[in-house]
Amino acid sequence: MRSRYSAYCHHEHNLQCYSYILRTYHxxxxxxxxxxxxxxxxxxVRFIGLKILDSAGLxxxxxxxxxxxxxADKLELLDExxxxxxxxxxxMYCSGVLTExxxxRLSRNDACPCGSGVKFKKCQHNQAG
Ligand SMILES: [Zn+2]
Structure with a gap:
């Protein structure tokens, strides 16, 4: 799971990342x-964080x-x-159940949710900046 996430997070996406993700589907x-x-x-998308939650009950x-x-300027969570x-x-990855x-929507003066402590407008995660 982490390695699939890492493949998505690469700064320079390339065909190797995508084919890795495809290969790790069941x-x-x-x-x-x-x-x-x-x-x-x-x-x-620009991934900014990954949390692995308690696996009790799984x-x-x-x-x-x-x-x-x-x-863009919207923060979305993939909770799966x-x-x-x-x-x-x-x-190998089979499927997932999502929680919506x-x-x-972030404003330019909000703190960037990546945790950098920098305002969104100044952070590297702001694609418009
Ligand atoms: Zn940021």
Whole structure:
């Protein structure tokens, strides 16, 4: 899960990141995804944080995480319980159940949610700046 997140977070996205994400989908669901879709999502968002939550109550093959990302000036949360399955000795991503969160629109003078302590308008995460 962390390695998939890291692949999305690379500063310079490239085909290797996208194909890694595609390769780590379980073979049963891989055909539902495409490099083009993965690339489009990765280019549209800027990931700023990842929290792995308490796994109490989850199965051993599940991970609960919250990834935060920016789409222009909007902060969105990807809150998901992911299901993984072993395939050829590697944990592969199968599916996830999402919890919806309201989108937060940031103003230029808000503190950037990445935790840098810098105003959003000044932070590297502000694509307009
Ligand atoms: Zn920032």
């Amino acid at each position: 073979s049963a669901v891989r055909a539902e995804h495409s490099l083009a879709d993965i690339a489009a999502f990765a280019k549209a 199965s051993a093959h599940q991970v609960h995480f919250v990834a935060s990302y920016l789409v 319980i992911s299901d993984f399955a072993l395939e050829h000795g590697q944990w 969160h309201p989108v937060v």
